[in-house]
Amino acid sequence: MPCLFCQIVSRAEPSEIVFESSLALAFLDTRPLFPGHVLLVPKAHIATLADLPASDLADFFGTVQRIERAVEAAMESEGSFIAINNRVSQSVPHLHVHIVPRNKGDGLKGFFWPRRRYDSDAHLHETAARLRQLLNGRGSGS
Numbered sequence: 001m002p003c004l005f006c007q008i009v010s011r012a013e014p015s016e017i018v019f020e021s022s023l024a025l026a027f028l029d030t031r032p033l034f035p036g037h038v039l040l041v042p043k044a045h046i047a048t049l050a051d052l053p054a055s056d057l058a059d060f061f062g063t064v065q066r067i068e069r070a071v072e073a074a075m076e077s078e079g080s081f082i083a084i085n086n087r088v089s090q091s092v093p094h095l096h097v098h099i100v101p102r103n104k105g106d107g108l109k110g111f112f113w114p115r116r117r118y119d120s121d122a123h124l125h126e127t128a129a130r131l132r133q134l135l136n137g138r139g140s141g142s
Contacts, residue, residue: 005041005094019070023056024063026099033100033108036075038067040097047093048086067099077101081108 007013009025018038019026029037040063046052052060068080081100087093102108118124 003045003094004092005039005096006045009041009043019063019067021059021063023059026063026067029098033081033098034075034102034106036071036077036101038071038099040064040067040099042095046095048090048095049084050086052095064097064099071099071101075101078103 002012004013008015008017008027015030016028017025018028019040022043024040024042026038026040029039040060042052042056042060064082068082071077072080079102081098081102083098083100084095085091090096118127
C-alpha cells in the first residue's frame with residue numbers, strides 16, 4: 001500500500017498544505033487534537049527520526065520551530081505540544097512531527113498515557129547507567 005504522506009507530498013492525495021520547503025511539507029492533520037494541529041513530514045520517504053540524515057536535522061527542526069511559532073500565533077494559543085512517534089503508535093510509517101496548539105484547561109493532561117514510577121531506586125539507576133553507556137558509545141545503538 002502506498003504511503004499516505006508520500007501521496008500528499010506528490011499531491012496525489014489532497015491536503016491543506018500550510019508550508020513547503022525543499023526538505024519538508026507541513027499540512028493540517030485531518031483528525032486534529034485541536035484546530036491548527038499541523039503535521040510536518042520530510043518530503044523523502046523516511047520512516048523514523050533515526051532514519052533522518054544528520055545533514056537534514058538542523059533544517060528539519062528549524063522548520064519545526066518556525067511552524068510552532070506560527071501555530072501559536074495563528075491560533076492565539078498559550079503554547080504548543082510537539083510530538084513524534086517512532087514505530088509504536090505511528091499511524092503512518094513516515095516520519096512526522098505533530099505541532100499542536102495548547103491552552104491551559106484544554107483537556108489534554110501532559111502525555112496521553114498513565115505515568116509509571118521506577119520499580120525501585122536501583123531500577124532508576126540501572127536505567128540511567130544503560131542510557132549513559134549507549135550515549136557514550138560503549139554499546140550497540142551508538
